[in-house]
Amino acid sequence: MSAVDNDPWSLLRGATRARVALGRAGDGLPTGRELEFRAAHAVARDAVHTPLDADRVRAALADAGVGLPLLEVRSQAPDRTTYLQRPDLGRRLADGTELPAGDHDLALVLADGLSPRAVHEHAAGTVAAVLDRLPGWSVAPLVLAHQARVALGDPVGEALGARIVVVLVGERPGLSSADSLGLYLTHDPRPGRADSERNCISNVRPPHGLSYPQAADTLAALLQAARQLGASGVVLKDEGAALPPGAG
Template sequence: MDKITKPGNNEPLSFLKEFTAARIAIGATGNSIPTAQSLEFKLAHAHARDAVYSVLDTDGLEGALAQFHRPVLQLHSMADSRAQYLQRPDMGRKPNEESLNRLADQITGDDVVIIIADGLSATAINQNVLALLQMLIPKLMAAGVKIGPLCLVQQGRVAIGDDIAHELKAKLSVVLIGERPGLSSADSMGAYLTYGPKPGLKDNSRNCVSNIRPGGFDVATAADKIFYLIQESFRRKLSGVQLKDNEGLLGK
């Protein structure tokens, strides 16, 4: 059998490293891993921890979002602090009273409302959300989709989009949120789409486009995918497990 390792490399799976950032073929020194790989692991773990405690750049994002000529609402979940957010996931799923009052003044009944939440990695939002919206929003506008206020949410989880969109009487919500950071993906953003958003919905009511980041699902491809799912959601008047991603499949 031909060898699949590169010349001078003793790790039989090393050829796979060009296809993934996962920790494979890291070698061994006795019963342990080499010092360099051990230090890389510790650094990646530190990046992941930093991402969990990173802070949403609300002022910077609000200024940048002005280019889309939509109202920008700064909102907050019921979780007052990061510690409470991590210990009480339920409180991250509901807007606080001040935010509910702010939403009550903005009811427009739009087609789509976009909610931008820090989630478990504000770093992911700070670095990726603007580039995604610069591609997604023009597609929606060209298709005649009426877009509501852009909502910036601190200490938010995915389900908070249900309450926000319901309060605004939007037909569909798109939640852009920082995902739980992995050891090679501290900057990963997810997009969750829900048709007919309302409090109490379960995760099977949503469609997800995950791992949006330079080293994963690039923003151009993600914008195309999200736009496709929004179109299909409006056409079929549903989302979640009943809405399959058949884009690009024969006979769709």
């Protein structure tokens, strides 16, 4: 029997990317595990500081068959350093921002957040899956937001005339998840909305997190319920299964 077979933690380690059962060498970690930690930390830092590449996002949307126009906006944070130090600026649109007013059921905002990499890798597939599940919905032009926090979707949705806004944002990287995309739904978006008035679907990052069909199934159900209820956040409950029908 091999050493791996004798290790009772090997099955758990094979089932998760979380840092579990790392072992020890004296009073520290084994060298291999220490190097893995440093590499994962470097990947997380790189994800935070990677610039949002608009051309890459446009190309990914085209490849995914998303035909909506893509507009670009920026927050009041002029650069990445300021963005990280002043979260409040990331919630406000840059002065002079103009967006075409309309009358839409939904606006989708692709926000770099704390992991532009997540937007590069997962936003297009998620958007395509969501749009497939919303026949008959009027959807505003897509908006790509630089140096953006979740709440930037509120003034964007209001300016576009959208009854609901969904912000697809790069989530804070962890040591095993540098490319996680979060979806934040807000009914009747406008500046001043509280976080308690939003619903969140987290960890969209196939194959290690939610798949695009899973995330889209859950979001579509929440969108339909929010429209019927006329609200989102703590009053809107996800009544779906833990894993939606799109699994697999």
